[in-house]
Amino acid sequence: MKLSIRTVDLHLRHTFTISRGSRDVIPTVLVEVEAEGIVGRGEASPSAYYGHTPGSVTASIERARPLLEKGDPVRYRALIGDLEAALGGDRAALAALDIAIHDWAGKRLGHPLHRLLGLDPARMPLSSFTIGIDEPARMVEKVREAAGFPILKVKVGTPRDLETVGALRAASRAVFRVDANGGWTAREAVEKARALAALGVEFIEQPLPPDRLDDMAALRRDSPLPLYADESAVTAADVPRLAGRFDGIVVKLVKCGGILGALRMVEVARAVGLKVMFGCMVESSVSISAAAQIGPLADHLDLDGAILITDDPFRGARNVEGHIILPEGPGLGVEPAAG
Ligand code: MG
Numbered sequence: 604m605k606l607s608i609r610t611v612d613l614h615l616r617h618t619f620t621i622s623r624g625s626r627d628v629i630p631t632v633l634v635e636v637e638a639e640g641i642v643g644r645g646e647a648s649p650s651a652y653y654g655h656t657p658g659s660v661t662a663s664i665e666r667a668r669p670l671l672e673k674g675d676p677v678r679y680r681a682l683i684g685d686l687e688a689a690l691g692g693d694r695a696a697l698a699a700l701d702i703a704i705h706d707w708a709g710k711r712l713g714h715p716l717h718r719l720l721g722l723d724p725a726r727m728p729l730s731s732f733t734i735g736i737d738e739p740a741r742m743v744e745k746v747r748e749a750a751g752f753p754i755l756k757v758k759v760g761t762p763r764d765l766e767t768v769g770a771l772r773a774a775s776r777a778v779f780r781v782d783a784n785g786g787w788t789a790r791e792a793v794e795k796a797r798a799l800a801a802l803g804v805e806f807i808e809q810p811l812p813p814d815r816l817d818d819m820a821a822l823r824r825d826s827p828l829p830l831y832a833d834e835s836a837v838t839a840a841d842v843p844r845l846a847g848r849f850d851g852i853v854v855k856l857v858k859c860g861g862i863l864g865a866l867r868m869v870e871v872a873r874a875v876g877l878k879v880m881f882g883c884m885v886e887s888s889v890s891i892s893a894a895a896q897i898g899p900l901a902d903h904l905d906l907d908g909a910i911l912i913t914d915d916p917f918r919g920a921r922n923v924e925g926h927i928i929l930p931e932g933p934g935l936g937v938e939p940a941a942g
Contacts, residue, residue: 604636604637604638604643604671604672604674604676604704604707605636605637605638605671605672606634606635606636606637606664606667606668606671606672607634607635607637608632608633608634608661608664608665609632609633610630610631610632610633610657610661611630611631611633611887611916612628612629612630612631613628613629613630613631613648613885613886613887613912613914613915614627614628614912614913614914615627615628615629615885615911615912615913616911616912616913617735617737617745617911618735618737619735619885619911620735620736620737620758621735621736621758621760621782621784622736622758622759622760622761622783622784622785622786623652623784623786626885629648629884629885629886629912630648630649630657631646631647631648631649631657631886631887631890632646632647632648632649632657632660632661632664632695632699633645633646633699633887633889633916634646634647634664634699634700634703635703636671636676636700636703636704636707637707638676638707639711641707641710641711642707642710643676643703643704643705643706643707643708643710643934644702644703644706644889644917644935644937645698645699645700645701645702645703645704645706645861645889645893646698646699646702646886646887646889646890646893647660647695647696647698647699647857647890648857648884648885648886648890648908649695649857650695650857650858650884652834653694653695653837653857653858655693655695659693659695660693660695660696660699663690663691663693663695663696664696664699664700666689666690666696667686667689667690667696667700670682670685670686670689671686671700674686676704676707676708676711677708677711677712679704679705679707679708680863682704683697683700683701683704683861683863684863686700686701686704687860687863694837694838694857694858694859694860694861694864695857697860697861697864698856698857698858698859698860698861698864698890699861700861701856701860701861701862701863701864702856702861702862702889702890702893702935705861705862705893705934705935706893706934706935706937707934708934709933709934709935710933710934712933713933714933715896715929715930715931715932715933715934715936716862716893716896716897716934716935717896717897717898717899717929720866720896720897722896722897722899722900723899724899724929725899726899727895727898727899727904727927727929728898728901728902728903728904729753729754729904729925729926729927730754730904730905730906730907730922730925730926730927731752731754731755731756731778731780731903731904731905731907731925732749732752732754732755732756732907732910732922732925733755733756733757733758733782733905733907733911734746734749734755734756734757734758734771735758736758736759736760736761739763739766739767739770740770742757742767742770742771743770743771743774746771746774746775746777747774747775749777750775751924751925752777752924752925753777753778753924753925754777754778754779754780754805754925755771755775755777755778755779755780756779756780756781756782756808756905757771757779757780757781757782758781758782758784759781759782759783759786759795760783760784760785760786760787761786764781764783764795764799765795765798765799765802768781768799768802768804769802772802772803778805779802779803779804779805780804780805780806780807780808781799781804781807781808782807782808782809782833783807783808783809783810783811784808784809784833784834785809785810785811785812785813785834787810787811788811789811789815789818789821789822792807792810792811792822792826793822793825793826795810796810796822796825796826796827796828797826797827799828800827800828804828805828805829806828806829806830806831806850806851807826807828807829807830807831808830808831808832808833808853808880809831809832809833809834809835809853810822810826810830812834813832813834813835816835816844816845816848819835819848819849820847820848823847823848823849823850829850829851829878830848830849830850830851831849831850831851831852831853831878831880832845832848832849832851832852832853833852833853833855833882835849836849836852836853836854836858836868837858837859838858838859838860838864838867838868839859839864839867839868839870839871842868842871842872842875842877843871843875845875845877846875846876846877849877850877850878851872851877851878851879851880851902851903852868852872852877852878852879852880853880853881853882853905854868854869854872854879854880854881854882854901855881855882855883855884855894856883856890856893856894857884857886857890861893862893862896862897865881865894865897866897866900869897869900869901878902878903879900879901879902879903880901880902880903880904880905881894881897881898881900881901881903881904881905881906882905882906883905883906883907883908884908885908885911885912886908886909887908887909887912887915887916887917888909888915888916888917888918888919888920888937888940889917889919889935889937890908891906891908891909891919891920891922892917892919892920892929892930892935892936892937893935894906895919895920895927895929896920896929896935896936898927898929904927906920906922906927907922909922910922915940916939916940917937917938917939917940918930918937918938918940919935919936919937919938920935920936
């Protein structure tokens, strides 16, 4: 296969703030693999939190070029296994290539990825829409703008969390989930979980820093709300120890190395009794469509990354007020936006 790599800047509709910081522009690494006149597209939105930059991801992908040049993409699982072994644990680079090869294989074999994997699109959960941290009055405005979405994921992790969620609750009848991105202490988390339960919140994502697993066991005993692991659940290897400490995990393609890494996380989570949500980064319709293709495997979805940006270079799976609509085309079903 021939390989090309480029980095593009994605511009956010609103400054996006979580408990760790704020962003207006997010660079994302896009790859294309080509063989037999068929192009497969992949993407990795590098996260500094996981130690990735566009440069580091690009350099890792370059290391895979010789394997891609001689690999047989029809035997796509074998090829991706070889790439995983060669990439030395760079799962963002692996995700970009895994997604591109799945797209290529779907196109070559003439099926959308969900059909290749035997999934039922009718089992697609609704997606949430994310409300970043801001002044409470500004967050109320954003919630009003998102009035069509049945589920909102509210970013928390400030001293004003309860005041904020209370104000949002008064402004919206949507289902609320909250994501602290590891920004709470153990004591704060118990108090906030109780208060958020009274405000009708459905569940809490990553209340404590990812290494606080002993505190998580105690929090789970005391929390009236289910708890989901995001930063604590990077790959399938993390999942067994989360049982008893969380109720579910958040799977993101760029954390775990793509479609095959995600399928592995789902299987391990099911084996140890954990629920599954598919999440995303701020990313284009390439990554969002890849996650949407396997969306029917999840209990919950949070696939809003491409609708948070103004300049998505692609169109593919759509998020229409939380309803994920899969495209008809083979592979990921993604096309250039201008085409
Ligand atoms: Mg999260």
